[in-house]
Amino acid sequence: MATLHLVNSQTALQSCLDVAADDDSVLLIEDGVYGATTDVARALLVLAPDVEARGLKDRIPSTAESIDYDQFVALVETHKPIVTWC
Amino acid sequence: MKFAISVHGAPFSSSAAHSAYRFAEATLDAGHKIARVFFYHDAVRTGDSLSVAPQEENTVIDRWAELSEKHEFELAVCIAASLKRGVINDEARDRYEKPAANLHPAFTIVGLGQLIDAIAGADRFISFGA
Amino acid sequence: MDAKHILYLLRKSPYSSSNAVEALDSALVAGVFEQNVSVLFKDDGVWQLLDGQRGAAIERRTVGNVMQALPQYDIEQLFACEVSLNERGLQLEDLALTVKPLSLEEQRKLITRQDAVVND
Numbered sequence: 001m002a003t004l005h006l007v008n009s010q011t012a013l014q015s016c017l018d019v020a021a022d023d024d025s026v027l028l029i030e031d032g033v034y035g036a037t038t039d040v041a042r043a044l045l046v047l048a049p050d051v052e053a054r055g056l057k058d059r060i061p062s063t064a065e066s067i068d069y070d071q072f073v074a075l076v077e078t079h080k081p082i083v084t085w086c
Numbered sequence: 087m088k089f090a091i092s093v094h095g096a097p098f099s100s101s102a103a104h105s106a107y108r109f110a111e112a113t114l115d116a117g118h119k120i121a122r123v124f125f126y127h128d129a130v131r132t133g134d135s136l137s138v139a140p141q142e143e144n145t146v147i148d149r150w151a152e153l154s155e156k157h158e159f160e161l162a163v164c165i166a167a168s169l170k171r172g173v174i175n176d177e178a179r180d181r182y183e184k185p186a187a188n189l190h191p192a193f194t195i196v197g198l199g200q201l202i203d204a205i206a207g208a209d210r211f212i213s214f215g216a
Numbered sequence: 217m218d219a220k221h222i223l224y225l226l227r228k229s230p231y232s233s234s235n236a237v238e239a240l241d242s243a244l245v246a247g248v249f250e251q252n253v254s255v256l257f258k259d260d261g262v263w264q265l266l267d268g269q270r271g272a273a274i275e276r277r278t279v280g281n282v283m284q285a286l287p288q289y290d291i292e293q294l295f296a297c298e299v300s301l302n303e304r305g306l307q308l309e310d311l312a313l314t315v316k317p318l319s320l321e322e323q324r325k326l327i328t329r330q331d332a333v334v335n336d
Contacts, residue, residue, distance in 0.1 A: 003327055003328060004213070008101075008102075008105075008214075009144045009216055012227075015227065015258065015259055018299070018323075019303050019320055019323045019324045019327060021324055021328070029105055030101045030102075030105060043143065047115045048103075049261060050101075050105075052131075055174070055223070069108050069109060069112035070109070070112050070115070070116065072109060073113050073115075073116045073118070074110065074111075074116070076089070076210055076212060077087060077116075077210075079225070080210060080331065080332040081211070081327065081331060081332050081333045082210065082212045082332075082333065083213070083225065083333045083335070084209065084212070084213045084215075084335045085215075085227075085335070086094075086095075086215030086216055086335065090332075091333070094235075094335070118247050126238065126242070127233075127234070127238055128233075128294060132223035155226050157238075166238070166241065167234075167238055170234075171295075197239060198245040199245055199248070199249060200244045201242060201245075202222075202242075202245055202249040203249070204250065205220060205222060205246075205251075205332045205334075206218070206219070206251060207219050208332075210332075211331070211333075213334060213335055215335050216235075
C-alpha cells in the first residue's frame with residue numbers, strides 16, 4: 001500500500017520529498033500549504049481550509065489538488081502508513 | 087476501519103488540536119471508529135479546562151468533549167507529559183499537594199502504553215504534529 | 217493483539233524541547249509491548265546520537281543515555297539517515313549508539329514496511 005505523507009511545515013517538505021515514492025501521496029496541511037506556492041516537481045495535495053485561511057487560494061498552482069477533510073479521510077483509508085513531517 | 091490518533095502540538099502555538107479535531111469528526115462521519123485520541127508532548131495542554139478562548143476562536147476542548155461523548159472514544163492525556171506541564175487531575179493534585187486540578191472531566195490521564203495499545207489495535211495511525 | 221511494525225521517525229535535536237526524550241520514552245514502551253519497533257534518526261534528530269552529551273549541564277536528562285536504553289528493550293532496528301549524518305559532519309565513530317546508516321532509497325523502503333510511523 002502506498003504511503004500518505006502529511007506535511008505541516010514548509011521546512012519539513014524537502015525531507016519528505018527526499019524519501020516519498022512516486023506513487024505515494026503528499027498532503028500539505030497547516031503551514032505546510034505555503035510549500036505549494038513554490039515550484040515542486042511532483043503532484044501535491046493541499047488541505048482547502050488551511051489554504052483559504054492563509055489567503056493562498058490564487059497562489060496555489062492548479063497542479064496542486066485542493067481537498068477537504070472528507071477527502072483527507074478517504075486518503076487515509078487507501079494509504080498505509082501515514083507519516084507526519086513537521 | 088478503526089483509527090488511532092495522536093496529537094503533539096499545544097493549542098495556540100500550533101494547529102494540531104484543531105486539525106486533529108476536524109479530521110476526527112470527518113472520520114466518524116465516514117462511519118469509522120476511533121480507538122483513542124492520545125495527547126502527547128505539548129498537546130496535553132488541550133486538556134486544560136481553565137483556558138478561556140477569545141471570542142472569535144472556538145475552544146476546541148468543548149468540541150472534543152462533545153465528540154468523544156457522542157461517539158464513545160477516549161481522550162487520553164499522557165501522564166508523564168502532562169504532570170510536568172501542569173495539566174493534572176484531582177488525584178495528582180492531592181498526591182503532589184498542588185493548589186488546583188485543571189484536567190477537563192472528558193479527558194483521562196493514561197500511560198504511554200495506551201498509545202501503543204491504540205496503535206496495535208487500529209487499522210490506521212495518524213499523528214498531528216507541532 | 218498482533219505485533220505491528222512501528223517506526224519512530226526522530227527528526228528533532230535533543231535539547232530544543234522535551235520532544236526528543238518523550239519520543240524515545242514512547243519507543244521504549246513500544247518495545248516493552250513487544251511491537252516490531254524500528255527507529256530512524258533523521259535531519260537534526262541525528263544530533264541525538266552524538267557521544268559525550270551531559271544534560272546535567274543544563275539540568276536536563278541526557279538524551280544520549282535514554283537512547284542507549286533502546287537495545288536493552290529489544291529495539292535493535294536502529295537507523296540513521298546517511299545524508300543527515302554527512303551534512304553535519306558526523307562519522308559513525310562519533311556516535312554513542314550503533315546505528316545502520318541508510319540511503320534515501322533504503323529509508324523509502326523502510327517506511328513502506330510500516331503499519332504506523334510515530335514522529336517526535
